[in-house]
Amino acid sequence: MQKSFLIVLAVAIIGALAIFQIAPDLNGAIAFFTGAIIASVIFSLQSKTPASTTTNSNEPYxxxxxxxxxxxxxxxxxxxxxxxxxxxxxxxxxxxxxxxxKTGRRKGFGFIEMSEAGAKKAMTKLNEFDFQERTLKVREAKSQDSDKSDSNA
Structure with a gap:
């Protein structure tokens, strides 16, 4: 959001300078607001174009x-x-x-199901990673079926 604001601001300033060069007798504030409006329209049209692929879609992988x-x-x-x-x-x-x-409090561990390729990357990048002042331990989860078969042997 902040990055898009800076882009619109930069385009507005450039647009204001261009408008001021075309019509030097025009007030500088009017040239700036005209440039801002043009930049906002261009930016909103650009942001409405569909992205090729998004990783944050609501559909499960x-x-x-x-x-x-x-x-x-x-x-x-x-x-x-x-x-x-x-x-x-x-x-x-x-x-x-x-x-x-009993208490409903979190125990400090959990399970993440994700794409296999992403999980392999995450294991290498996030194991021993400092996250909110804690050092994460990231491993492939053992299936419950393998635990049961080990105890029966």
Whole structure:
């Protein structure tokens, strides 16, 4: 948002200078506002063009996925913050932060289901990463089925 404002402001100033060169007897404030209006119209038309691909769409990713275990999360972190952090590396289908059944407080770990390629990138980039004054531990989550078969052996 701030970046787009700066772009519109820069284009408005350039537009004001151009208008002032064309009509030097025009008031400088009127030239600036005319440039700002033209820049805003151009910018709004540009922002309405569809993007080629977006990673933050509401549709879940349907390709190969991987579930990650994330440990040492801050207790006050919210799902949206974790989704935004991992979303930088690929599409995130779900974030589940584990809570204590009795107290409802978060336990400091959770699971993220995301694209396989994104999960591999996130594991390498975010393991041992400092996030809100905590050092994250990021691993591939073990399936519950493998845990049950190990205990039966």
């Amino acid at each position: 349907s390709g190969p996925t991987m579930t990650l275990y994330v440990g040492n999360l801050p207790y006050r972190v919210h799902e949206g913050e974790v989704k935004a952090l991992f979303g930088e590396y690929g599409p995130v289908n779900s974030v589940r932060l584990v809570r204590d059944r």
